[in-house]
Amino acid sequence: MTDRRGKRKAAQPGAAGVDFGPEQSVHGSAWGQQHGGYFSDPEVARAMVDAVGGIWRKANPDAVVDLGGGTGYFLGQLRGAGLGRSAAFVVLDASAEQLRQAEAAGLACVQGSVNTFRRGEVAPAGGRVLYVMRSVLHYAGRRGWRRIPEHIRQQAETGEYWVHQTACFERREDADCLNSLYEKMRTGKWYPAVRVLGEGLESAGWEVVFSCPAPVLHLKSGELGARYGLDAADLKRIRREMGAEHGAENPVFQAAGDGFQAELHYRIWICRAAP
DSSP states (O other): OOOTTOOEEOOOTTOOOOOOGGGGGGOGGGGGGGGGGGGGOHHHHHHHHHHHHHTHHHHOOSEEEEETOTTSHHHHHHHHTTOOTTSEEEEEESOHHHHHHHHHTTOEEEEOOTTTOOHHHHSOTTOOEEEEEESOGGGGHHHHTTHHHHHHHHHSOTTOEEEEEEEOBSSHHHHHHHHHHHHHTTOOOOOOBHHHHHHHHHHTTEEEEEEEEEEEEEEEHHHHHHHHTOOHHHHHHHHHHHHHHHOSEETTEEEETTEEEEEEEEEEEEEEEOO
16 A cells, blocks of 8 residues: 555566557656547546446445556546545556656555456555546456456455446447457457446446446547557558448448548446445
């Protein structure tokens, strides 16, 4: 555990990190500017802030732990909403650059992975914990995403809450389309359908208390190219292949000039650790 002055606890032995690849270039202060500022827009964050506020009294946390919390932006939004004045606010993230920004904001930080962290590293002994998470699950890929809710449940005590905003799609066809796009961009990321995600959460030991849509993230090929190290030829190839496989015009992917644009759908999930 770290103190409230933001001193970072060293990574624990064996704590798995994340291979960020070209995305390291957008960590730190540049992160909030990505995709039109989606991840640093208070209006975008408001839906999840409201979700946390709605269960705050029931959760009654001594610590709020932002899993994969990056620069600590979301915890700052909770503070701005008047939540957590007596609770410890802790950012868990694998990126040293992201945590430097969180430390500068005065947040307690732990460097580690959502797959391997231990409760004692992020929360005071005997206290109640509220876990929050935004836009993390897809990093684990198709084969690994289920391990994240399973591991968080193992660290949570019965009745504790986990509120997360996760990319997923109501229609399986839309999930397939975006998964095809991200595979062509060589990212390893993967997005489930809502039904699949809900079933995965329940099988991991979580009761889904409530779920609702969150603001859509509008993606442009130029921004994606910069984020994932793709050149103009890559983007043209992806546009051509996606058009051939999924149609040039569909609900979540459209051709645009020599490039393309896409929609990444999000949903907020309020989960409680089942007995």
